[in-house]
Amino acid sequence: MAKVKRLTCMKCEKVYDRGLEIICPECGLDGILDVEYDYDEMRSSLKSRPLASRPERNIFRYVDMLPLSQPPPGMLEVGWTPLYSFPRLNAALGHEHVHIKDDTVNPSASLKDRASAVAIGMALEAGRPGIACASTGNAASSLAVLSASAGLSSYIFVPETIPKPKLYQIGACATRVFRVKGTYEDAFGVATASIGKWGWYNRNCAINPYLVEGKKTCSLEIYEQLGYKVPDWVVVSMGDGCIISGQWKAFKELELLGETDRAPKLLGVQARGCKPIVDACVECRDVTPVEANTIADSIRVGEPRNWRKALRALRESGGCAISVTDEEIVSAMLLLSREAGVFAEPAGATGLAGLRSALGQGMIGKDETVAVLITGSGLKDPSSLDGALDIADIPADVEAVARHMRSQGKGAGG
């Protein structure tokens, strides 16, 4: 177990002792906390049990770097997802050193499982009667799936725009699902009020400071999977700003612990139709809410709540924030599918779309190593590919196949 030493408000910078506070009592919803541990203790834990020696193949490999006293019992296997290097994808990108972190193979098929697993552990250790969140989908399905495995009641608030595969995954696994008329912000509001009323543990990623801790395991794995090396760039799509904050936390802590002597640059990517963090980063200002308009459902967050951590991560890393169009996102989904067989949802491939754009702009040196997070499975939102696929409708006749093959001008292997 990592001993939490203090919690610092990202807004007013007031410092709190370890406790169950979720947000700064003075700043309210705007005062997201930042978790600091007793790093001396963590250092000695890593010394007595070096990372490379650990047998666990899930995020609880890092239990002594997380705010839990033990892995939550019964939990499905989360994390230790593959880090791939695909020669043909890299050739198509024109960059030799791209690594794909495939978080689509987590139990609920997204990176959010890393955060939910930690939240459920926190809720169980605090003896809460249930756990709740508002989500556009992945955080919710992740919470429903993992709570079911751990035997904790889950209450899920989703906006009415949620894609059906996500809704059904949640509906099958959760204790209660509330589909709220309105936007994500509306669902968030009613979730927060309900959490207060019934004493559930708050798994709203935009507020709960411990979820960033779960998400950091993704980059801890990248570091190990690269042979205990830090990549030059880590590329992450941004909605609330929580995932990118988690990746930065991982590398900062590895430095603090003396495991590494450098950190990567972060490339944060948003959809062109919903880029409040990118705009704030580029214009060196605070984030202001925007209208959200993109097919990338999981990052369609017009009012990101974790923007302070995200901006700090981008700034401290010396990285960059860029946006990509929905067309570029779909194109990246197809590139990743066709050259690598990794089927991502739009937000899951937004990082790759951003990388393509960054490579085109010469932002990344040709010898620099890049890790791209693929954050969620395409099975969660297949409708995003409506109209983008080339499917041949034919009668049951081999001549129809021949006609189609000829019309495509390809031989037997094309």
Add this chain to the structure above:
Amino acid sequence: MAKVKRLTCMKCEKVYDRGLEIICPECGLDGILDVEYDYDEMRSSLKSRPLASRPERNIFRYVDMLPLSQPPPGMLEVGWTPLYSFPRLNAALGHEHVHIKDDTVNPSASLKDRASAVAIGMALEAGRPGIACASTGNAASSLAVLSASAGLSSYIFVPETIPKPKLYQIGACATRVFRVKGTYEDAFGVATASIGKWGWYNRNCAINPYLVEGKKTCSLEIYEQLGYKVPDWVVVSMGDGCIISGQWKAFKELELLGETDRAPKLLGVQARGCKPIVDACVECRDVTPVEANTIADSIRVGEPRNWRKALRALRESGGCAISVTDEEIVSAMLLLSREAGVFAEPAGATGLAGLRSALGQGMIGKDETVAVLITGSGLKDPSSLDGALDIADIPADVEAVARHMRSQGKGAGG
């Protein structure tokens, strides 16, 4: 590499040398071959590199038990999926010793990845210009996904009834997708003709004898994950009959190799509306085609082609074949989701539905260990839950939540 020693026709029992034959030239489509290896060689390979000592965490951990000279390069990580035991699920089932083999977390989200990975390896080693199959979905998406990762062209023939998430996953990853007017059998026919015409490798599981070899890795893992013990029962849903045949092959070979001294009983499960193998088993006769009518898309196979292997497996194991209604299948999906967080498609949970029924009938002793294969993810066919889920549509108001909680008569943790 395991040296294939001979191939025996399941129908006429004629024996062939290792070669590239897919089916018995005398019996045609009805003459599916059975693969035998040089087991002396395999035994010595296992002796020099015992299973427990192997570091690989994917199906190529068993490369010396497969018909390949090496793992296909570039392939996504297939297999070594978790084997869980869920106390609350087991309590709900009234049986303490149930293990859930979660094959939903394979790269394309189904067990079929095991077969596709081997087929792609065979196609690459044979220098074929592409690979093809007809499929109701999972075999096809698996082939499209894994071929993309390995850089082999894939040609997929699907029936028009295919669910959209599967179609889109295939469409994103495959080289060409042909949606064939008609049934699975129609798609199968045009695929077979096209394979002959263009020289593609034939990944039709109902025909290709090497795919059973890929599927057997699931039970090799179960054996290892149970601490090198054979379960008393292995429960498998049946469509073409290929998966159950693969499981039996695994245990028979472990016996042949001197690793184990017993094999499990098999419980083969079909949907009530499509149970040609169950009927043949119960009535001790050959399989005859039936009309197929079930929500369990992946096992909706009215004319199973691998029935001889399936019946042999059921008979030799001293097991049993039963059928379950669509209502029992949906109920099993929800049980598995709510008590374990494993979200399966209907065919994926059909084995669990069958286990419930078998337990109800007292077919399984209370001390017997059971492994149930969960063969595919619910994200692939969410529409199967239409009408089965309890989702509360509410305005963005905490009072609406309170009314719903009261109407359900539950407190904060219910």
